[in-house]
Amino acid sequence: MNIINIEHIAKVYQVGFEEVHALRDVSIRIDKNEYVAIMGPSGSGKSTLMNVLGCLDTPTSGKYDFNNQNVSEMNDNQLAKIRNKEIGFVFQTFNLLPRSDALHNVELPLIYAGVPTAERKERAKQALIDVGLENRIHHKPNELSGGQRQRVAIARALVTNPSIILADEPTGNLDSKTGEEIMLLFNEIHCKGNTIILVTHEEYIAEHAARIVRLKDGLVESDEKVLNRYIPKLNSANVN
Template identity: 65%
Template structure:
């Protein structure tokens, strides 16, 4: 058995919408090994967003199991989930989700604050993370002083600073033009080459093309799960 980071067994998620019960996920099973690069695709309404929330431990399933890095997280209480999000997951969002009033460095330090890292170590690690994404000279800039691509790289630095088990990206290039998109995808490729496990949720085929494996959801179920020849960004 290979080294599994994510193991999902028959996961369901139901929402109460007024009188109706809506099943967003109807029994998804999925295994992701360490250092895999997986794209999760699907049209809107396919359960893609719910899947992303589940993977990111922002939501808990109605039934089924979710093992993340050896821990069963599907039944954890709020604060335990917060700890898992802090230690195991690095988020990259479509809208970057940086704190507007904080500098790049402060933004990157934030997960370390919640991990209880001392302020000196925080600074050092946040600097190193920003240097890894090529923003060593922009540390004191506020998000509104940075370009979209730079913002997303700050967000990637923030996602990586706590050395998470998975990097979870939700439409990471949705707000970027094609040149900066390629830029961000190159960062992802490089991270994967360095051993990072990456899960990208996207509806764009050319983004998914960077992944070695594409999982397609449809109507709350896995419609296909295929390995493919990766396209490396030039």
């Protein structure tokens, strides 16, 4: 079953008097429980594609079906609802609210979803426990290490049980060891049945995924399965 089905998507930006074709003609299908990496050099359109896939932006032309709903014709409020319920974002710079503790950061999407207080506290707490932060629930972002911050962000992405996790360079701001731990966490999440889309420009990060889509100049250059996929070792998972 397709979760994401985009057909002939184009995105044109108006910069001054010039038109910039960030995406020219992109068609991708992503199934449930896939682990896809989107790669490409800067300027290839991968950020734009990620924004479109994440319903942060709408394509100029083309069709985008998300869970059989036509996203390309939705208004702001409907898009907000899709982002809230169906998509979990993980950003390179974590993007946590700096003055709120881990628990509040994680419960925020549930607030917007209208989940009652007691239930959402419970769910947020559980999500933090799931990413191994049971001892950091009331810490603020500046009291956490980079890896821990990214774990909070991942907990925030997972707490609404979204259809897809959209990760934009999730290891970009982390050292390689911490990055590896985060990738291991993604692997676990994938194994639990989640769909993950990973945007990166680093080959060895992309090789954690099962499929790599390469973009160039707003077009799909290649779309193939990873033959020798890198599976992180579980024994390094216990290092927190």
